[in-house]
Amino acid sequence: MPPLSSPPSGLPRLCFVSYRHIRELAMPVVAEYAQRARIEVVDATFGDALAVAQDRVERGMADAFVSAGSNAATLRAGLQAPVATIHLGGFDLLQALIRARRVADRVGVVMYGQTIPELDDVKDLLNIGISQHAYRTPDDARRRFETLRKEGYEVIVGSSLVVELAEQAGLRGLLAYSLASIRKGFDDALELARVARLEAGRYEQLHSVLHNLQEAVVAVDREDRIIAINPPMRQLLGKPDALLRRQTLGDLEPALSLRATLASGRQERAIALRFGQRDWVVDRTLIREHGDIVGAALTLHDASAIQAADASLRILQRRQQHTARHTFASLAGRSQAMRTAVATAHRYARTDLGVLITGESGVGKELFAQAIHNESRRAGRPFVAVNCASFPESLLESELFGYEEGAFTGSRRGGKCGLFEAAHTGTLFLDEIGDMPMPLQTRLLRVLQEREIMRLGATAPLPIDVRVIAATHQPLESLIEQGRFRRDLYYRLNILRLALPALRERRDDIPALILPMADRCLKRLGSSLDAATALGPWMDALRSYHWPGNVRELENLAERIAVTLAQYADARDIPLDALVHDCPELFNAGGAGPAAGRPLEQRVRAALAQAGGRRAEAARLLGVSRSTLWRWLAELDPGAAQAHPHHGFLQGQAGRGAAINGNE
Numbered sequence: 001m002p003p004l005s006s007p008p009s010g011l012p013r014l015c016f017v018s019y020r021h022i023r024e025l026a027m028p029v030v031a032e033y034a035q036r037a038r039i040e041v042v043d044a045t046f047g048d049a050l051a052v053a054q055d056r057v058e059r060g061m062a063d064a065f066v067s068a069g070s071n072a073a074t075l076r077a078g079l080q081a082p083v084a085t086i087h088l089g090g091f092d093l094l095q096a097l098i099r100a101r102r103v104a105d106r107v108g109v110v111m112y113g114q115t116i117p118e119l120d121d122v123k124d125l126l127n128i129g130i131s132q133h134a135y136r137t138p139d140d141a142r143r144r145f146e147t148l149r150k151e152g153y154e155v156i157v158g159s160s161l162v163v164e165l166a167e168q169a170g171l172r173g174l175l176a177y178s179l180a181s182i183r184k185g186f187d188d189a190l191e192l193a194r195v196a197r198l199e200a201g202r203y204e205q206l207h208s209v210l211h212n213l214q215e216a217v218v219a220v221d222r223e224d225r226i227i228a229i230n231p232p233m234r235q236l237l238g239k240p241d242a243l244l245r246r247q248t249l250g251d252l253e254p255a256l257s258l259r260a261t262l263a264s265g266r267q268e269r270a271i272a273l274r275f276g277q278r279d280w281v282v283d284r285t286l287i288r289e290h291g292d293i294v295g296a297a298l299t300l301h302d303a304s305a306i307q308a309a310d311a312s313l314r315i316l317q318r319r320q321q322h323t324a325r326h327t328f329a330s331l332a333g334r335s336q337a338m339r340t341a342v343a344t345a346h347r348y349a350r351t352d353l354g355v356l357i358t359g360e361s362g363v364g365k366e367l368f369a370q371a372i373h374n375e376s377r378r379a380g381r382p383f384v385a386v387n388c389a390s391f392p393e394s395l396l397e398s399e400l401f402g403y404e405e406g407a408f409t410g411s412r413r414g415g416k417c418g419l420f421e422a423a424h425t426g427t428l429f430l431d432e433i434g435d436m437p438m439p440l441q442t443r444l445l446r447v448l449q450e451r452e453i454m455r456l457g458a459t460a461p462l463p464i465d466v467r468v469i470a471a472t473h474q475p476l477e478s479l480i481e482q483g484r485f486r487r488d489l490y491y492r493l494n495i496l497r498l499a500l501p502a503l504r505e506r507r508d509d510i511p512a513l514i515l516p517m518a519d520r521c522l523k524r525l526g527s528s529l530d531a532a533t534a535l536g537p538w539m540d541a542l543r544s545y546h547w548p549g550n551v552r553e554l555e556n557l558a559e560r561i562a563v564t565l566a567q568y569a570d571a572r573d574i575p576l577d578a579l580v581h582d583c584p585e586l587f588n589a590g591g592a593g594p595a596a597g598r599p600l601e602q603r604v605r606a607a608l609a610q611a612g613g614r615r616a617e618a619a620r621l622l623g624v625s626r627s628t629l630w631r632w633l634a635e636l637d638p639g640a641a642q643a644h645p646h647h648g649f650l651q652g653q654a655g656r657g658a659a660i661n662g663n664e
């Protein structure tokens with residue numbers, strides 16, 4: 001794990017891990033680089049060298065190391081930090097051999113790593129005997145040296161360690177390195193330190209993100225060993241950083257192991273887990289480098305925080321639901337009854353008084369309430385609608401007034417905001433007010449009078465600014481008579497009264513209501529039929545129907561009619577009895593017996609009569625083409641219409657007063 005200190009600043013820090021002879025040779029270079037780096041020089045070999053270097057890494061004291069020969073190899077193998085190597089160049093060795101030639105005609109060469117075959121060529125050139133050896137460990141070096149000593153070699157060329165051994169044995173030792181190679185090693189170390197600092201800066205950024213996360217996070221390498229961990233996770237595991245470092249997560253806490261994730265290469269998100277007597281939502285993700293899996297990370301999200309976020313999201317969504325979409329412009333219909341209702345509602349919108357909307361189910365009471373709200377000074381504020389008939393008493397009470405935490409068994413933590421509170425500064429639409437139980441009527445009355453609400457289980461009231469629009473399809477007066485509705489509440493709600501007419505009382509609005517709806521449905525079904533053309537033949541039936549469900553029923557019927565009509569590509573192909581099966585209510589009206597399109601038949605008769613038997617005129621009156629009229633006539637009296645247009649049904653019509661001119 002990289003050190004958790006602050007990002008490095010100032011000169012890069014190098015640690016030169018050397019041995020006496022190379023250190024002495026390198027001192028002028030160390031002095032040269034003093035302006036460019038803070039350099040610590042440490043004399044140590046093998047295991048000692050590694051221990052010292054590890055200590056510097058852990059204390060964050062070195063950005064890079066520089067070393068030669070076996071030391072460099074040891075540090076590279078054991079250290080998780082950049083190491084630059086002072087390489088032994090061929091020219092370095094040549095120079096050392098030239099120096100050796102001056103004092104001896106044969107020389108032993110002992111170097112770390114491998115022997116150099118090319119030296120055999122050089123020995124003829126320099127006219128010198130060379131015995132070459134390579135070593136891997138200090139003991140190995142010692143053995144090689146002893147061999148040479150026994151063989152009578154007096155001059156030994158090699159690494160610091162070898163020169164030391166030669167001197168101890170009273171022989172001549174010559175260091176094979178040159179200043180140029182040492183400089184090159186320091187240059188490499190500076191570059192490595194620069195890159196390491198860049199990476200450390202990046203790591204620090206990630207580290208501070210990781211450490212500021214609320215979630216508990218741990219990352220492991222490919223062997224499930226911990227490589228990074230943040231304070232919440234450390235706290236959860238209950239161990240200090242030093243004890244967690246490079247520990248295997250699965251051994252430490254089998255429940256958190258990432259071995260399966262690493263083995264399967266499959267990430268997992270939002271898995272529920274019970275750990276440390278708490279519930280968590282867990283993510284297991286893979287860490288990749290250049291596409292290869294190099295580790296995995298485990299993130300534990302506190303389940304209660306997620307639940308709280310979920311609750312506040314729901315509140316947000318609910319708040320968004322608490323808006324009024326409709327305005328007076330969305331109210332279809334220009335009948336006199338409608339115009340009167342709209343004008344009254346307009347006037348009410350300018351006040352801030354309570355409104356009682358009466359009317360049958362589906363006449364548009366909520367639509368009007370929304371339009372009043374959107375026209376009032378409360379527009380843009382919450383519009384909260386609640387149907388008093390759709391909740392049992394206890395639930396309606398807590399829906400309307402909310403409750404404090406612990407108000408009753410099973411009450412939610414933090415309590416619950418009631419609809420009155422949700423509607424604060426806006427409008428509360430209480431639909432089916434006649435169905436409100438008496439005890440709640442009493443509470444409602446108090447709220448309307450005091451302008452404050454008391455949550456269930458609360459000790460202090462909350463001031464509230466809400467306009468109440470109530471609606472009922474039941475005559476409240478008779479409910480009062482039956483003792484089912486409080487008279488005082490009725491007076492309070494009934495300040496402004498808006499009575500909406502049933503659809504059958506404003507039949508003129510039917511085309512304006514149904515045609516746009518049917519057009520929308522046809523379009524949605526992918527049909528290009530024009531609703532006005534397609535529905536023309538049935539408009540009378542639609543107008544004469546008594547619409548017990550008012551506009552809501554009309555909406556549903558428009559939907560059903562569109563499904564039927566959408567089967568036909570051309571309005572002229574729609575058979576006379578197309579709707580008889582799917583919309584029987586339209587044709588059963590008035591007890592007309594067998595449905596068979598009778599109202600239409602009557603209309604055809606009437607049109608023919610009105611047109612004096614002229615089919616072109618009758619078709620125009622009916623709003624259909626001549627061929628459609630002809631087809632209908634044929635359907636109504638097949639035999640006669642096909643063969644003898646002047647006979648049968650047609651004749652009958654003529655006989656009843658309409659002269660039909662079959663030659664038209």
Ligand SMILES: Nc1ncnc2c1ncn2[C@@H]1O[C@H](COP(=O)(O)OP(=O)(O)OP(=O)(O)O)[C@@H](O)[C@H]1O
Nearest residue numbers: 330331332333360361362363364365366367551552
């Ligand atoms: N004038 C109108 N123009 C367009 N659509 C209307 C009109 N009146 C009512 N509607 C539509 O009819 C449906 C029923 O309207 P609304 O819910 O307002 O009726 P309601 O009287 O409140 O019914 P209920 O008493 O059953 O709750 C709604 O989908 C509404 O959009």
